[in-house]
Amino acid sequence: MGTGRETAAEVIVVGAGPAGLACALDLTAAGRDVLVLEAGDEVGGRMRTDVVQGFRLDRGFQVFNTAYPQVRRRVDLKALRLHPFTPGFLLAGGRGRFPVVDPTRRPGLALELLRPGGAVPLRDVPALGLLGLRDAVLPAGVLKRAPDVSTARALRAAGVSRRTVEGVLGPFLAGVFLEEGLETSSRLFHLVWRSMLRGSLCLPQEGIGAVPRQLARGLAAGRVVCGARVERVGRQEVLLADGSVLRAGGAVVVATGMAQAARLLPGLPVPAGRAVTTFYHVAPVSPLREPTLVVDADRRVLNTVVLSEVVPRCSPDGRALVSTSVLGLDADEGAARLRAGELYGVDTSRWRTLTDYRIADALPAGPAPLPLSRSARWAPGQYVCGDHRATASVQGALASGARAAREVLADLAERAPGPARAPVPVPAPERRPGPGRDAR
Template structure:
């Protein structure tokens, strides 16, 4: 077995996704010698972007929320060249009928479908307004202190009718939680709703992969090594797949949950949610606005014309349409999705070209109640673990988990 050249490190971080990048950055800032080892050819983990025939295709539909505290702390927004979605969604209620669910505080002139009797009753609108106001203004500590139950129970207890839940919340939140039973923690729902009310949902010009790329670019040159898979942990470091041994008294596992369990066999991780995103190219845009579209029949989670949000996503002026569905549909099911898109957009989808298809397994961790919003990274002496499965299934959760791991490493090594 070969030992690494150039001496050991204080900490080895395995995995250069959002959690590993945040952890490594904070440890480096504290003066520790850090090696960040990534098995893949680039950083990002599940937050990656590919160029396919010139099109910008994220590995699964993802949006960037400017309200996340960790985003505000770590990222410069201007270099990302962000373009926003409209503050709301279009709801397809069948037969080609689209209703606009818009934030009336930002787009009052486009809130005609929030007139009582269209999308919701006056009672529903009052209950929704109260829920939204509380989530927007209450201190975060108050939200954390609430009793945790399912999102469905919380929405019902807030006074929202079954009609509004089935027309808007279930189809919309299915695309956020990657489950359609609304069984996700209400505590997490309130934080998601808060972030949407307070922030702006955007797309970076070069895809969501620009986010981890910026985080990696801020690290000192010698810290990050890509194409470096770790085979196992040892008593004094790690062994790479090529047999090389790297030494460090502290190791942080910041990988995908499946890889984390392989390296730490007794680690408990939640089940994962699977999603498939289809990218179609069309000669003309089927919707001339940068808006997310959801389907009350739930034949798809959500769809949008990415090039209406950011023209940079297509190389030649064509429209690029993203559509996400739960699980991993077979070609027969994809035909059903294409037919649903034709109805929702009121467009001929037969001529659409399938540019790419991504199925992302364990795209999000399951988050049923009671959900701790953050778990300790401590696993055993000198061994730590972080990732969104240790917090919440979001960029904020992954970054916050990496930050917590760094704090706990520093607290333990500086005793």
Template sequence: MSDRHRGAPDTVVVGAGLAGLACASDLCRVGRRVVLLEASDGPGGRMRTDRRDGFLLDRGFQVFNTSYPQVKRRLDLRSLRLRPFTPGFVAHTPTGPVRLADPTRRPSAAGALLPGRALTARDLAASAALTARDALLPVALLKRRPDRATSAALSRAGLSDAAVNHILRPFLSGVFLEDGLETSARFFHLVWRSLVRGTLCLPADGIGAVPAQLAGGLPDHVLRLETPVAEVTASGVLLTDGSEVSATTVVVATDAVTAARLLPGLPVPGGRAVTTYYHAVDSTPMPEPTLMVDSTGTVLNTCVLTEVAATYAPPGTALVSSSVLGTDEPGTSDVVLRRLADLYGTDTSGWQQITAYTVEGALPAMPPPWPLSLTTRFGPGRYVCGDHRATGSVQGALASGTRAAREVLADSAPG
């Protein structure tokens, strides 16, 4: 470790999620003495993976998008051993399952896009035009568009109510964690662009491999685990054990609720909750790495994770991930299992539930007009970053942490 990272810190970063890791990394790179304090036993925040009896269990279903600029800048994608999903999804509609896939990546799926099979000719033309605009226009133009709800944007694009309600809404509900398509259309267009230009994957070692790689790039002794912060003080931070860490600069990089507690008066958006159920199955109910979505809304989405990455379960066992909006209420798991029988067309009575994860603030609510990036400055020497200060995505969290480091350095520069 370089001597410049020894001694009393000049900056304390609270929270080792993606935003905190990005901020700490950028500050360390230019010679700031940084301490990164994390309350739990590992980095990653909501992006963690548990190992249990040979299973890899992400704390809530997540996917990794290779097209994000911050991902390309910060991560060694090869070492993550990424395993791709099918470029598309299957939507279970009132008239049966509909498969939508990108014909430029999977030409064999082009037949499903013939008019009348999945979408009408008008819907196909509207979706093609929407996709081309989002994929090809400069990002700056997408960001400057007038903001409205995603539902209004899809209607304005010429998509029919049937296409939206039976196909796009079920898919986007899993992206936004809300089923009214009330999320900012600016964010939707950026997400749609990233889906077209990138590949959705999972690391072979679970989604937690992403923050683990970022943490591994920090200098020794910067990251301190199991060190919860009770209060931000005038001189630094007070830990829950009563000790203090002094620093002229404090960056709060926690979830929105914790950030509001540590920085009283900080306005924060509401949060979206999601619950993910993991089931072990003797044989795969779907022999392909494809995401399924449910137009009834009973299940947000489901997939056989071991078809994406066989490393997620012991040999000879399939692992199925299924998510629902909200928390794990009594009886919900039984309802989910019955719906999975319909979706997969198989008897699910013998499926073994491994665990269920509820994430209360999995994503920030992002109604229009939603600012795609907010300053991280809160007060003299005090900063706040996270996806709730940008967009609810890996890109948003990393970009907010990047902005925090940049503003910290700008404010401390001579003159």
């Protein structure tokens, strides 16, 4: 690919996930020459979509939140042709099936929260209402500065009973943060809860991989090179698996997943990874005729959803595509399929297994106290970004990439010869038109 005798670019970004693409876009907007190297055959990192036997499968169950500030600044939401999930979720298990909804969006089902014997005790309804109102209305900056404790402790402090925390919110949030004990930072929880209340949870018509593909189209042709595996990172150069060396005139930014980042930058502290397995099954008939996330109250699986009810085009022939996710990497397909059938109340003997994704570092752990943003500077000429440097979300990845770009620009300006130069500002990405509160 190169001999190392010439400078490949002013800045080399290693990794074409959301963080790397955001960093490259901001650096390019500031007039810097950027080359992005991606080990995979397509951009996206963990945000990838495969086509298997005509079915469109995301690499692990994912949702797209329209309320994240970085998403609304950078992404043309209309072009993604978003399909929303039902607001809320269906809690299913040994006690029955209970819709848990946002009453501001589904007033017709709001009474379900108030009926005796429902999922949420009546005494918890006011506490949950105040919690939601606070998170939806307060500025994000206020939530970021609040005392940081575990999510479980924060919910109890808000007046929510142990029954609701462990039996309703706990099973749902286990699928959001990929954990069992709700030890995730309360600051992160409140920010995520805020985004859920203010935005819509959707999927792009072409799968989650459409998001990074759209971002990559903002870079000039030839500035993203796929199939380029980086073996080593130096101060201002990278060594590729094919033995070639590419030099950077100013900086190298490592924007890979956290395990790869720790390999390329020895000594880099990274959080523990949260593991998840997602099974994809094909059913001759849809087990639930609505685009609703079904949460397992008994926690034998995390959740299950009929994806073809959310995005009909993800199935090529009208059969139902069902996604079921389980914590960890050693999940059993047969047990997951049977449990999904119990949650839907159907026989799964005619379901066919399409494939599974076992993802070791699906999310970085975020226990309290959690710094919501970390500097990208690692060593002279070396920088690092990704959701493991911010928060476990697309918002965190994009924001971390933006911070890396700011710090690279500031350092390049400081090192420039001649009179002292002010840091080059990063232009704010053009705001794209998007859906309102509900993408419907």
